[in-house]
Amino acid sequence: MIRKFLHVTNQLRGRPAFLALEALLAIFIAVPQLFADEPYARTRDYDLQHSKIALRFDLDQKKVLGEVTHSLSVLRDGTGKIVFDSAGLTIQKVTINKATAKFETTAEKLIIPLASEARAGDKFDIVIRYEGKPTKGMYFILPDKDYPDRPSQIWTQGESEDTHYYLPTYDYPNDRLTTETILTVPASWITVSNGKLISVTDAGKGLKTWYWKESVPSSTYLITAVAGEFDEVKESWRGIPVTYYAPKGRGDRLSISYGRTPAMMELFSKKLGVDYPWEKYAQVMVDDFVAGGMENSSATTNTSSSLVHPKLAPEYFTGEDDLISHELGHQWFGDLVTCKDWGDVWLNEGFATFLEVVWTEAHFGKDQADYERWNNAREWFANSNLWNKPIVRHDFDDSSEFDGNAYGKGGWVLYMLRHQLGEDAFYRGLKHYLEAHRGKNVVTADLAKAIEEATHTNVDQFFSQWLYGAGAPKFDLSYSYDAEKHQVALTVKQSQTVEGRVGLFRAPVEVEITTASGPKLYNVPVSKEKQIFPLPADSAPLMLLFDKGGHILKSSEFHKEKKEWLYQLKNASDLPDRADAVVALGKMKGDEEVVAALGESLRSDKAWGVRATTADTLGHLGGAPSSKLLLAALDSNEKPWVRSRVVSALGNFKDDAAIVAKLNAVAKQDDSYRARAAALQALGQLKASTAFATLEAAVNADSPDGFLRNAALRSLGSLGEEKAVPLLLEWSAAGKPIDSRRAAINSLARLQKDNQDITKQIAAYLTEPHFPIRMAAIYALGGRGDATAIPALEALLKSDDLSIEMTPMIKGQIARLKKPADGKPRANSGYGDTDEESAENVGSENLTTEQRLEKLERLLQEMSERLKSMEKRLPPAKPQ
Numbered sequence: 001m002i003r004k005f006l007h008v009t010n011q012l013r014g015r016p017a018f019l020a021l022e023a024l025l026a027i028f029i030a031v032p033q034l035f036a037d038e039p040y041a042r043t044r045d046y047d048l049q050h051s052k053i054a055l056r057f058d059l060d061q062k063k064v065l066g067e068v069t070h071s072l073s074v075l076r077d078g079t080g081k082i083v084f085d086s087a088g089l090t091i092q093k094v095t096i097n098k099a100t101a102k103f104e105t106t107a108e109k110l111i112i113p114l115a116s117e118a119r120a121g122d123k124f125d126i127v128i129r130y131e132g133k134p135t136k137g138m139y140f141i142l143p144d145k146d147y148p149d150r151p152s153q154i155w156t157q158g159e160s161e162d163t164h165y166y167l168p169t170y171d172y173p174n175d176r177l178t179t180e181t182i183l184t185v186p187a188s189w190i191t192v193s194n195g196k197l198i199s200v201t202d203a204g205k206g207l208k209t210w211y212w213k214e215s216v217p218s219s220t221y222l223i224t225a226v227a228g229e230f231d232e233v234k235e236s237w238r239g240i241p242v243t244y245y246a247p248k249g250r251g252d253r254l255s256i257s258y259g260r261t262p263a264m265m266e267l268f269s270k271k272l273g274v275d276y277p278w279e280k281y282a283q284v285m286v287d288d289f290v291a292g293g294m295e296n297s298s299a300t301t302n303t304s305s306s307l308v309h310p311k312l313a314p315e316y317f318t319g320e321d322d323l324i325s326h327e328l329g330h331q332w333f334g335d336l337v338t339c340k341d342w343g344d345v346w347l348n349e350g351f352a353t354f355l356e357v358v359w360t361e362a363h364f365g366k367d368q369a370d371y372e373r374w375n376n377a378r379e380w381f382a383n384s385n386l387w388n389k390p391i392v393r394h395d396f397d398d399s400s401e402f403d404g405n406a407y408g409k410g411g412w413v414l415y416m417l418r419h420q421l422g423e424d425a426f427y428r429g430l431k432h433y434l435e436a437h438r439g440k441n442v443v444t445a446d447l448a449k450a451i452e453e454a455t456h457t458n459v460d461q462f463f464s465q466w467l468y469g470a471g472a473p474k475f476d477l478s479y480s481y482d483a484e485k486h487q488v489a490l491t492v493k494q495s496q497t498v499e500g501r502v503g504l505f506r507a508p509v510e511v512e513i514t515t516a517s518g519p520k521l522y523n524v525p526v527s528k529e530k531q532i533f534p535l536p537a538d539s540a541p542l543m544l545l546f547d548k549g550g551h552i553l554k555s556s557e558f559h560k561e562k563k564e565w566l567y568q569l570k571n572a573s574d575l576p577d578r579a580d581a582v583v584a585l586g587k588m589k590g591d592e593e594v595v596a597a598l599g600e601s602l603r604s605d606k607a608w609g610v611r612a613t614t615a616d617t618l619g620h621l622g623g624a625p626s627s628k629l630l631l632a633a634l635d636s637n638e639k640p641w642v643r644s645r646v647v648s649a650l651g652n653f654k655d656d657a658a659i660v661a662k663l664n665a666v667a668k669q670d671d672s673y674r675a676r677a678a679a680l681q682a683l684g685q686l687k688a689s690t691a692f693a694t695l696e697a698a699v700n701a702d703s704p705d706g707f708l709r710n711a712a713l714r715s716l717g718s719l720g721e722e723k724a725v726p727l728l729l730e731w732s733a734a735g736k737p738i739d740s741r742r743a744a745i746n747s748l749a750r751l752q753k754d755n756q757d758i759t760k761q762i763a764a765y766l767t768e769p770h771f772p773i774r775m776a777a778i779y780a781l782g783g784r785g786d787a788t789a790i791p792a793l794e795a796l797l798k799s800d801d802l803s804i805e806m807t808p809m810i811k812g813q814i815a816r817l818k819k820p821a822d823g824k825p826r827a828n829s830g831y832g833d834t835d836e837e838s839a840e841n842v843g844s845e846n847l848t849t850e851q852r853l854e855k856l857e858r859l860l861q862e863m864s865e866r867l868k869s870m871e872k873r874l875p876p877a878k879p880q
Ligand SMILES: [Zn+2]
Pocket: 001, 002, 326, 330, 348, 349, 352, 871
């Protein structure tokens, strides 16, 4: 699962683009960790071995009525009480070994004193009857007066420590148990839970009871219960049931996005040498999910936004495969072998991220895998908050442990390890790790030990710098050629500041020197602050590639001449080297030769990722020659994933009538919906005089899932024309599709900022039961800057049906609104990053809020294409 940054990009991939501005703000305008996870595993008094969980539901009151039977074994002599985690639940009765027992509760615990002190090995069956209206952990998505037709859904989300909001239990990963889940629901509903479906029986009064049994132990955060009106598709893999579920009415979308699941199961089983370990694999897609995906053992839950409309699905090169392969990868890494504590959560998330690329490589080819890695590295370097934090860390008071280190960098570290050990040895190590720790909890040292045992390679130094140390190498590179000696002198400097956990890096680096007689590969051992490597070359190099193919997580400043970059752009065999050349050339403004070469790359590079990156770069370079090339590219047959990037790039050219005319034309008519959406967005950004008419027409027309409407609604905020207000009010209103409303609310907040009636209208949405609408309203009000919204936000804080997760977000937005008139952030406002910090996060400084929003929006648009990631969490569960 994820809670940060990455998921927003995925949000955009899966959903219509441009829609998650408030989510991005949620991330950049961080809030303190009010509910920090426990970084270290607890010391246990008992081993919870089996839980029989029987749940019924009061739909009118959104209540859970539960009876759980815990079978546990005491671990230490003299244990006088059994303590479970339990929050917000009313405990009605407790029995121990069938005898009624006394108990007491605190805000977070259920404490059950034992009649006498127990000894290690003593076993107890404890039955707890309870009810509650969960504010977290379990969510009720039901039809209401505004959305009478929405399919009913109840679903849970346990990670990280939220299971105890709907089930009194031991809520930390370092315990494992088998489960029975018994769900009694309306007869027309379907349920999904962990393990095998044993039976469905009539429970009378129009109800049925579904009985699920999981016989492979896993941790309590991986327990799941989903119930509701769903469509189902059944497949199988090697005789194991593979099922997909969509909210009723969207079943026709399941196979389009999910049909490759059995092929992924086969690939991972073979690569890892350990077969898929559970009795079935279900994936259930639910509405308003608080994460992108969650790898519950044998029964993943994903956001329903992964059910892409059949007309839009062909416009996404890799579909939803990143999400699907990530959650499937967790079934081994996370579920079968589980991090012992949250400080080691990269053992879950880094592996799942790595396995996405493994699938990509196998199914979509090396270029696509290389492109994803190249993007991941850039994304990681762009997030400066990650720099000084090690991947394995136990000090996450101020930020979530589910960060870009656990995910993106963790995946990269495994990729590097594979490259350095070689494919065979690497997978031998993983197989041993999985087999040695199957059904157990692990820390990072267990992985190092398993690899060493299986491969006889000591990886301690590698682990030390990449996992327990922070940062990454930043190289400053140059070389000279001595024609007499036939020798290149390659100067390698590590320019990162050595401080805190960031040190100098040690790595074997592949250097390729190409001369007139062809390429030659050398291996240079980098380890010091400055090193000069003499390397033979029969003539002056045409191209020198440091870390050919980009196998090391690094940034580099290579002082090369233009002609070498041009040569590299054209001739380097690996995508990362050509993409690096695009980026380097993109810094050379006003050079016709450079623009012409980029134009050639845009037309003819064999990898779409390079062509798309070139389009972005031409957009940033600006100038008439660039725009000409981009316009010409629109006449080619590019696929939507490139075409939309070309269109977006045109959004950088102000005051150009020909571009506006072209964007208007694309917005109105094009084979690609993504290109049309990008054109709508670009028109708003350019504040073109004809934009309003085009956007208005797009809002009023139908498209698959309102894809174009939502893009136009979003763009109206950028355009900033007041006459959009009635249209935005109309589409903000209850009853309209949720995604359209989110876009409209966001744009509405950016218009007529002194109009308090608009503020009032947006504030009215705060009290709606729909989670995404509340989120949109909270962030729209914060960004709007009208302090008259403060009382409404403060009132919301007191509401009794508030998800606990929203509290810090609301407080953060109130703090934004309370900023003094000089625009400077209040010192110690207590809630999160200042605007300045948030601006820095997107690489902009000294911008007005308006400019920053535009920049964020553009960034979102770019990320929607470019960044990959699997899961998303909207809103961020723990403050980001
Ligand atoms: Zn994950």
